[in-house]
Amino acid sequence: MKRTQLLLSALLVCASICVRADVIVQWTFEINTPADLTDSATILGIPADFGLGTASGVHASTATDWTTPVGNGSANSLNANNWAVGDYYQFQFSTVGYSGIGISFDATSSNTGPRDYDLLYSVNGDPFTAIGSYSVLANAAPNPVWTSGTYNPIYTFFFDLSSITALDNATSVEIRLQNSSAVSANGGAVAATGTSRIDNFTVFTPVPEPSAIVLAVLGGLMGVAFLRRKR
Secondary structure: OHHHHHHHHHHHHHHHHHOOOEEEEEEOOOOOOOOOEOOOOEEEEEEOOEOOEEEEEEOOOOOOOEEOOOOOOOOOOEEEOOOOOOOEEEEEEOOOOOOOOEEEEEEEEOOOOEOEEEEEEEEOOOOOEEEEEEEOOEOOOOOOOOOOOOOOHHHEEEEEOOOOHHHOOOOOEEEEEEEOOOEEOOOOEOOOOOOEEEEEEEEEEOOOOHHHHHHHHHHHHHHHHHHHHHO
């Protein structure tokens, strides 16, 4: 296992050097894949696949099912149903020794899953501050659907957070991806059975060009695929 982790780290570092950025922490849900969890308002303590940090999810509904279906070009992502306004995915990590960070991630919803999200941050337990918003595409035709073999960059979001100096050299940073409306990905209403997925959540510095993020994600996915073949 240690050899596997070291090899993954080397591959990811190689990918980051190619785009002139250091990956601080990354969740692909491929190495540390959480077990499916049914009828739970929360899923907690998902370790990062590279670097140190934990991911979690919080919903109002105790009927929420947390699963790990196919990702964007990989075998796994983190997925949930029973979305309500205010529900979220969250990622916690340290930026000690780093400044000028950016984040990227892949996100999609089913036709009746949530479309709209806010991006928020908290430092060292302080109240959350909103810093942006985004809307996801439906994982359905006419859009290309997520498969394990093909990475689709149209689902990748990129945020340059380098102007937020509070995120520099911080012991604990929390980034929250929070559902902000009851509108579904197909423009209707969010249904209890509607789902939304997150994959390849990456924190890096310095902030490269958005096109370079695609190369970093592809590099990470190739590394994970290699490791899975070696098992």
